Amino acid sequence: MAPASNATFVETSQSTAASPCPASWPAPKEYDGSDGDPNAPYNPPGARNTDSCLPLKPTGEVVHDYTAKEPAPGDLAFRWIHGSVCAAKNTDPRIQVVAYNEDTYVLRENPCVNWEAPFTYLLFGNHGALLIDTGATPEADHYPLRVTVDKIVARWCGVRRKKSVPLTIILTSGEDVAQNQGIGQFADRAQTSLTPLELGARMEFHGLSGSWKQGIQRIDLGGRVVEVIPTPGTHKDGLSFYDSYTCLLFTGDLLYAGRVQIANDRDYVASLERLQKWKQNHRMKWVLGGHVEMMFIPGRAYPRFSTNRPFEHVLQLEPEAIDEAVEHARGVVGKPAVVFRTDFILLNRVSPDEKVYQSAPDLPRVPVPYWRSLQ
Amino acid sequence: MPLDFKSLNRRTFLSLPVVSVVLPAVAAATAPEAKAMGAPPLPAVGSGPIDFKTNAPAPGSFPERWICGSSSCMDNHDPPIQVNWYNEHTVFMRQNKAYSFEAPFLHLYFGNERILLIDQGYTQLETDWPLRDVVDRCIAEWCVKHGRHVEEMELLASFTHLHDDHYVGINQFYDRPNTRYMGQTHEEMIGFWGMTNYPEERVTLDLGGRDILIWGNPGHVFSEFAYYDSYTHILHTGDMFYRGRCYISFWDKWFASMKRLMAFLDDHPVTYVVGCHVEISRTGHDYPYGITYQPDEAPMHMSVEVLKHAYEVAKAITKPGIYFTGSVFLCNETRDSTTIDRIAYEYE
Numbered sequence: 001m002a003p004a005s006n007a008t009f010v011e012t013s014q015s016t017a018a019s020p021c022p023a024s025w026p027a028p029k030e031y032d033g034s035d036g037d038p039n040a041p042y043n044p045p046g047a048r049n050t051d052s053c054l055p056l057k058p059t060g061e062v063v064h065d066y067t068a069k070e071p072a073p074g075d076l077a078f079r080w081i082h083g084s085v086c087a088a089k090n091t092d093p094r095i096q097v098v099a100y101n102e103d104t105y106v107l108r109e110n111p112c113v114n115w116e117a118p119f120t121y122l123l124f125g126n127h128g129a130l131l132i133d134t135g136a137t138p139e140a141d142h143y144p145l146r147v148t149v150d151k152i153v154a155r156w157c158g159v160r161r162k163k164s165v166p167l168t169i170i171l172t173s174g175e176d177v178a179q180n181q182g183i184g185q186f187a188d189r190a191q192t193s194l195t196p197l198e199l200g201a202r203m204e205f206h207g208l209s210g211s212w213k214q215g216i217q218r219i220d221l222g223g224r225v226v227e228v229i230p231t232p233g234t235h236k237d238g239l240s241f242y243d244s245y246t247c248l249l250f251t252g253d254l255l256y257a258g259r260v261q262i263a264n265d266r267d268y269v270a271s272l273e274r275l276q277k278w279k280q281n282h283r284m285k286w287v288l289g290g291h292v293e294m295m296f297i298p299g300r301a302y303p304r305f306s307t308n309r310p311f312e313h314v315l316q317l318e319p320e321a322i323d324e325a326v327e328h329a330r331g332v333v334g335k336p337a338v339v340f341r342t343d344f345i346l347l348n349r350v351s352p353d354e355k356v357y358q359s360a361p362d363l364p365r366v367p368v369p370y371w372r373s374l375q
Numbered sequence: 376m377p378l379d380f381k382s383l384n385r386r387t388f389l390s391l392p393v394v395s396v397v398l399p400a401v402a403a404a405t406a407p408e409a410k411a412m413g414a415p416p417l418p419a420v421g422s423g424p425i426d427f428k429t430n431a432p433a434p435g436s437f438p439e440r441w442i443c444g445s446s447s448c449m450d451n452h453d454p455p456i457q458v459n460w461y462n463e464h465t466v467f468m469r470q471n472k473a474y475s476f477e478a479p480f481l482h483l484y485f486g487n488e489r490i491l492l493i494d495q496g497y498t499q500l501e502t503d504w505p506l507r508d509v510v511d512r513c514i515a516e517w518c519v520k521h522g523r524h525v526e527e528m529e530l531l532a533s534f535t536h537l538h539d540d541h542y543v544g545i546n547q548f549y550d551r552p553n554t555r556y557m558g559q560t561h562e563e564m565i566g567f568w569g570m571t572n573y574p575e576e577r578v579t580l581d582l583g584g585r586d587i588l589i590w591g592n593p594g595h596v597f598s599e600f601a602y603y604d605s606y607t608h609i610l611h612t613g614d615m616f617y618r619g620r621c622y623i624s625f626w627d628k629w630f631a632s633m634k635r636l637m638a639f640l641d642d643h644p645v646t647y648v649v650g651c652h653v654e655i656s657r658t659g660h661d662y663p664y665g666i667t668y669q670p671d672e673a674p675m676h677m678s679v680e681v682l683k684h685a686y687e688v689a690k691a692i693t694k695p696g697i698y699f700t701g702s703v704f705l706c707n708e709t710r711d712s713t714t715i716d717r718i719a720y721e722y723e
Contacts, residue, residue: 087448305665
């Protein structure tokens with residue numbers, strides 16, 4: 001077949017007759033344009049499956065054992081999409097999807113759709129899927145979160161030989177417009193429960209009514225338990241989520257590699273102390289926040305509204321960042337301050353642009369490439 | 376000033392002040408060559424010099440609404456550069472906010488012999504942002520309409536001040552014939568206009584019947600000019616004064632520039648004061664630095680009263696801080712330390 005294959009790409013009248021493999025190829029009639037469709041014209045004839053994870057023969061449901069002594073394996077070893085010089089000319093995907101492991105997915109919104117570029121997490125258990133946060137853009141054609149999540153869920157169901165799996169959508173903060181905008185795309189989705197946005201209703205949804213700041217609740221996905229830890233401080237209705245399978249802590253705006261804007265410093269310290277205690281009693285691999293704003297330069301962050309961030313910090317923070325944040329947050333309670341640390345910056349009672357081009361004298365002085373402002 | 380054109384190499388040519396170049400000689404020397412290149416012959420009638428003096432100020436119009444970005448930059452389908460023919464000899468352009476958040480305004484003034492382009496925007500690559508293409512098309516359109524050869528019209532590319540959101544687009548003009556561009560140092564800037572006493576000296580640039588008055592206007596940065604077009608009577612104050620946050624780096628210099636502008640207003644009529652950006656809404660709401668969507672932004676042009684009122688407000692300012700005049704923010708030596716924006720989610 002190899003010698004003749006060139007002829008199929010030459011558009012002459014003879015080649016159609018000379019080619020040994022013309023009309024006998026199955027016409028790509030049923031190709032629906034989706035990823036991994038065996039009917040796609042670039043697949044060889046007779047292709048039945050392009051995804052080695054999907055079964056060729058019908059088998060029973062796979063039940064996964066989510067109990068493990070060590071954190072479940074998984075990695076984020078790649079580079080996030082980070083915008084472009086000219087935002088209008090950006091050609092990256094609108095949502096970057098990364099499989100941390102087979103049951104854990106990390107999604108990022110393209111910074112050229114919204115500068116907040118929030119991260120969204122999708123976790124699967126034997127009986128349910130959980131979506132943490134929903135992005136900063138409501139329009140489905142700009143930010144197709146629903147379509148993307150549906151595709152991941154459908155593939156996961158295929159891998160696990162399930163017909164469907166119910167989805168629960170929760171938020172690290174109901175009031176944060178960088179995280180709650182995409183929820184409307186799921187309004188009419190079957191087998192889906194959405195968290196309310198309003199504080200009281202949201203705490204009730206999580207079973208945290210009454211003195212909710214002290215409570216802990218569990219979300220059981222079927223063998224995989226996600227724990228809900230109230231952490232107000234950057235939002236008055238802040239929640240953090242701890243996944244006992246991967247040992248990841250999802251903190252949203254509370255602690256991430258960026259300029260953390262403290263909304264109430266007493267609550268902030270109390271929440272971090274709660275997480276610090278949690279860390280002592282539970283295995284913790286990484287802290288995953290809702291954004292990345294730091295550069296790969298100690299103590300430097302991209303300013304707000306940046307749509308081009310070529311030297312971004314990685315998403316994950318080591319658990320020790322909690323200790324560091326507690327220590328420095330205690331020192332600024334009650335006073336306006338900007339605390340520059342290697343991996344994050346704390347802003348208390350100051351404008352979000354305070355000292356945006358500065359860093360701390362105790363951190364290594366590394367010049368920022370292509371930065372025009374006073375350094 | 377008599378010039379020996381035979382000894383004129385690129386370096387000496389560029390070092391000459393624009394105002395003193397005797398251009399008709401150059402035009403005569405290049406005319407046969409232009410014909411040989413196959414340029415269309417000049418129309419016999421109607422190609423006489425345009426009169427820029429008797430009907431001043433020439434009326435003109437700004438767009439109802441400038442293009443002002445979109446909620447998702449990737450989904451912006453507006454033109455990369457909005458072109459506004461203020462009148463048939465004056466163009467104001469604006470960079471699309473989805474291409475650069477600075478969204479600077481660019482000016483193009485046509486005269487009988489020369490064309491002045493003030494500012495070149497914030498994007499270097501023509502493949503990202505086709506400034507050269509748009510400017511060339513404007514010039515070609517004007518030349519056809521007024522019976523000129525493009526090759527005979529010299530383009531002068533200058534900028535208001537030494538900040539990259541106003542000059543990096545100059546990269547796109549480096550290979551353009553019959554074009555002179557301002558150098559990017561203070562000495563080259565004032566040398567371009569032949570100034571010897573910056574900022575007090577006011578020079579006149581003759582575009583061929585159309586005079587542009589230029590003088591020093593420091594305060595936002597040290598190297599900055601004000602431009603006054605004697606045809607439309609439009610005063611261009613750059614980033615020193617515009618509808619938004621006037622970041623004043625040097626208060627004393629800025630206030631002296633303000634006084635100079637007031638003295639200028641005493642003996643020159645001004646229709647509009649225009650600046651390089653808009654950062655404020657119609658209701659006086661501040662759009663934060665860096666934002667790429669300003670759905671309800673205020674018009675770019677301002678009346679003379681706005682400038683005069685700001686001067687009255689400025690007289691009382693003695694300390695660093697942010698002062699709102701009702702139309703513009705005067706940010707006195709506050710850049711990098713204070714902004715107008717507040718914490719969005721603060722609670723007790």
